[in-house]
Amino acid sequence: MLELLALSFIAAVLSGGLCGAIGFHVHRLKITTLSFSVAHAALAGAAVGLILGLDPIYSAMGVAVISALILGFLLTRVKYGGELLSMTVFSVCSAIALFAIYLSNTQVLATSSISVILWGSLLAVTLQKLTILLLVTFTFILYILAYRVHIDSILYDKKLAEAEGLNIYNHTLAILFFAGMAIASTLKLTGGFLVFTLLYNPVAASFQLTKKAYLQLLYSSLLGSFSASSGLIASYFLDWPVGATIAILSSIILLLSFLMGELKKEEALKDILKKRNRINSV
Amino acid sequence: MGRCTAFPCTFRGETVKLKNVWVTYSGANLPAIQDITLTIPSKKLVLITGPNGAGKTTLLETCLGLLKAFKGEVFLFGINTKSRSVVNVRKLCGYVPQDFIKPPFESYTVKRVIQFGLAPYKSIFEQLTKEEEDLVQEVAEILDIKNLLAEPVGTLSGGQQQKVVIARALVRRPRALFLDEPFSSLDKESRKLVSNVLKGYVKEEKATALIVSHDTNPVINLADAVIEMKDGRIVETQGL
Numbered sequence: 001m002l003e004l005l006a007l008s009f010i011a012a013v014l015s016g017g018l019c020g021a022i023g024f025h026v027h028r029l030k031i032t033t034l035s036f037s038v039a040h041a042a043l044a045g046a047a048v049g050l051i052l053g054l055d056p057i058y059s060a061m062g063v064a065v066i067s068a069l070i071l072g073f074l075l076t077r078v079k080y081g082g083e084l085l086s087m088t089v090f091s092v093c094s095a096i097a098l099f100a101i102y103l104s105n106t107q108v109l110a111t112s113s114i115s116v117i118l119w120g121s122l123l124a125v126t127l128q129k130l131t132i133l134l135l136v137t138f139t140f141i142l143y144i145l146a147y148r149v150h151i152d153s154i155l156y157d158k159k160l161a162e163a164e165g166l167n168i169y170n171h172t173l174a175i176l177f178f179a180g181m182a183i184a185s186t187l188k189l190t191g192g193f194l195v196f197t198l199l200y201n202p203v204a205a206s207f208q209l210t211k212k213a214y215l216q217l218l219y220s221s222l223l224g225s226f227s228a229s230s231g232l233i234a235s236y237f238l239d240w241p242v243g244a245t246i247a248i249l250s251s252i253i254l255l256l257s258f259l260m261g262e263l264k265k266e267e268a269l270k271d272i273l274k275k276r277n278r279i280n281s282v
Numbered sequence: 283m284g285r286c287t288a289f290p291c292t293f294r295g296e297t298v299k300l301k302n303v304w305v306t307y308s309g310a311n312l313p314a315i316q317d318i319t320l321t322i323p324s325k326k327l328v329l330i331t332g333p334n335g336a337g338k339t340t341l342l343e344t345c346l347g348l349l350k351a352f353k354g355e356v357f358l359f360g361i362n363t364k365s366r367s368v369v370n371v372r373k374l375c376g377y378v379p380q381d382f383i384k385p386p387f388e389s390y391t392v393k394r395v396i397q398f399g400l401a402p403y404k405s406i407f408e409q410l411t412k413e414e415e416d417l418v419q420e421v422a423e424i425l426d427i428k429n430l431l432a433e434p435v436g437t438l439s440g441g442q443q444q445k446v447v448i449a450r451a452l453v454r455r456p457r458a459l460f461l462d463e464p465f466s467s468l469d470k471e472s473r474k475l476v477s478n479v480l481k482g483y484v485k486e487e488k489a490t491a492l493i494v495s496h497d498t499n500p501v502i503n504l505a506d507a508v509i510e511m512k513d514g515r516i517v518e519t520q521g522l
């Protein structure tokens with residue numbers, strides 16, 4: 001039991017950090033709706049995988065990555081209306097997921113697995129899956145270090161980067177690929193409905209905490225790691241559903257960062273006023 | 283500033299060549315530019331003018347292959363912009379877009395943003411060289427934004443931000459500059475400064491500059507040729 005929990009804990013640290021870092025990129029690329037539909041594609045993939053008797057995480061990974069690549073490819077073709085396209089895919093994927101869940105209800109054995117991919121589970125991580133997660137995290141870190149200037153330039157201004165001769169399609173696809181992998185590997189922990197909290201909350205919080213781009217990326221992945229792992233531990237001791245605990249925790253962190261950001265602003269204002277008073281009195 | 287050595291090119295012909303080019307935006311009924319045939323020779327400073335909606339921005343973006351012609355052909359440094367190798371010839375170009383203003387929360391610093399101009403010449407894990415670092419400083423100094431290098435771009439004024447994109451284009455030491463209303467947010471002094479810098483650059487580096495400006499004032503004396511557009515067509519050319 002404790003061994004399993006330890007595996008889950010490491011997985012939470014990794015996938016939370018990965019989701020936080022990817023959330024930063026996805027947010028800056030303005031393809032958040034796209035990752036939303038990829039998450040639901042992963043859910044559909046997991047559900048269909050269960051019915052077909054496959055390991056739901058692997059089928060989720062496959063479907064998530066494929067849908068991310070197809071969507072990314074389509075998005076680069078249709079310059080406008082990408083949001084609508086993503087939302088259509090999102091609806092279709094949700095429908096497929098629900099259909100698959102409905103069908104699997106007739107198979108008694110599958111229902112417990114279904115609840116895992118819907119709501120998340122504390123102890124669903126195996127050594128093999130952890131190894132895959134480690135590999136994905138490692139490749140992602142390598143990728144963003146190797147291409148840091150290229151990626152930053154694209155995150156800053158896609159069109160300008162394209163005009164200057166960067167291959168923006170390859171990088172967008174690469175980021176989407178990692179988003180698909182990250183979402184699929186986080187699926188069992190948080191469940192299909194709450195996986196985005198780890199994609200969006202950490203990056204939103206990091207934007208409150210600092211104005212520096214590289215720190216935003218760092219904070220976003222640290223906060224993602226922290227929310228996922230501490231949520232896991234909390235849910236173990238409180239016996240709460242793990243996905244919901246992580247979601248609530250990361251939302252609290254977001255709220256706190258917002259308050260801290262406001263506090264910082266106020267202090268900066270006070271400083272300016274103080275200085276001005278001093279100048280006036282001289 | 284020395285010639286761009288980061289990306290050598292042996293092409294000696296025209297910088298841009300358009301043959302009967304039509305461009306329509308998705309969702310629009312009428313083409314934004316119609317049946318444009320045009321050759322931009324090398325080593326010239328060419329001004330494109332015309333009223334709002336004339337198709338100047340569309341033309342510039344079509345030259346770079348950012349917009350695709352639905353009829354006709356566009357060649358940039360001899361490469362058809364529909365081909366995959368357009369990515370390579372874009373490395374010979376500097377671009378200043380018309381919409382360059384970033385929101386207040388934009389967090390990348392001025393220095394970083396100017397350095398982005400050099401990103402396409404970098405292979406994986408490659409860092410900027412000492413000369414490139416110096417060049418960034420030098421260009422910032424020339425454009426009078428050196429004191430802003432450490433600031434986040436979002437905290438700059440419109441004119442200051444415009445100088446940043448111009449600096450980013452220049453730091454690439456491009457063989458061709460594509461500038462879309464590069465003076466729109468600049469004050470009188472800065473307009474003079476920037477137009478002199480551009481003229482000097484074109485002359486010294488034997489580069490081409492394609493400058494879009496509805497207000498011909500700052501550059502008309504510097505231009506070798508003027509193209510006037512209206513309703514998606516070229517209505518007059520001088521000096522080409």
Ligand SMILES: Nc1ncnc2c1ncn2[C@@H]1O[C@H](COP(=O)(O)OP(=O)(O)OP(=O)(O)O)[C@@H](O)[C@H]1O
Binds near residue numbers: 336380496
């Ligand atoms: N994204 C778009 N979608 C549809 N139509 C567009 C789009 N952008 C421009 N147009 C249309 O194309 C025509 C040419 O626009 P363009 O931006 O090239 O003009 P311009 O000469 O650069 O004008 P300005 O001086 O205002 O910058 C206009 O009629 C405009 O309405």
Ligand SMILES: [Mg+2]
Binds near residue numbers: 339
């Ligand atoms: Mg324009």
